[in-house]
Amino acid sequence: MKGYQEASAVDLKMHHHMKNLLVIAGICLVGVHGFAQGLTLSRGHETKTFKENTIFEMVLSNEYPYSGGQLCEYQEVVGSVVSARTDSLFMQLYSLVDHRNHDDARVTQLLLNQSPIGTYPVSVDRIVRLESYKSMKNKKAHRNLAIAGGLLMFTGAATALNAILMKGQSNKRTLLLSGGLQFGLGIGFAVASRPNRYYLHHRPDPWVISPR
Structure with a gap:
């Protein structure tokens, strides 16, 4: 039993290690550095336009539909938008944090926390909500x-x-x-201190990304 538990722990560590390497490799291979661009959200007759170099903090999740409770597995990304389409964004990241449940415990991993490198693809379908800041200092x-x-x-x-x-x-x-x-x-x-939050999913009247 002890040997099985030790093997499981090793497998879990290897799984997380490989996942981290894949995430970092994905960030580096997606493309070269780009210039940050603005972003426009729309909802009915409302529009919200964010300037270039705006810093976004986004919550990403594959859980859908979302019942309004706590997300079990999600990622938090912080960065600026390099390219925006109706179905995807490419972001230059400052940080990426992974949250998930494992064996009735909450596991949080900091996968990236440094100056922005490469570009990271984000599917719009995964964006639960986003917040905006003028800069990392802000x-x-x-x-x-x-x-x-x-x-x-x-x-x-x-x-x-x-x-x-x-x-x-x-x-x-x-x-x-x-x-x-x-x-x-x-x-x-x-x-x-509480920034405005814009929900792209899991709300009756979600915001929609409009390409610029």
Whole structure:
């Protein structure tokens, strides 16, 4: 039994290793570096146009139809669009993260995290949703703002709770006010850090990619 488990673990590691090599090889072989271009989404009478060099974070999945629960297997890619068609995109990637379930456990693998190399093909049918950022620096600023918002909400709630549990009344009002202000500011940071999300699938009124 022990030998079987060890063999299974080795097979799993080899499978992930080979998959990683195939992904990286695919990125390198798809084509040479291209110039980033813009992207236009449409939905009914609405249109949304993103400028060149816009950074996109996309969630990709083969799970369809999507019931609205948590995706079991999906990828997160971050990069800029080099070429756009109605059925596919070619992206210059900054990062690629693979998420999947294995033996009732969530397995997350960082397959690429460096300066963009090559181009990576993305089927439009796999794009669940996308978010846009002006640059990688802007994306990092959004992330830092979200972290700051979460910390402020936590410290605000803790301060208010301590004030409620205090026996004395001298500083209770001040602590409650301070906790409330921290919590409110944290909510503001969290809302400000949340980018607009555009769903291409799994919604009654999905957005559609329009070639430029």
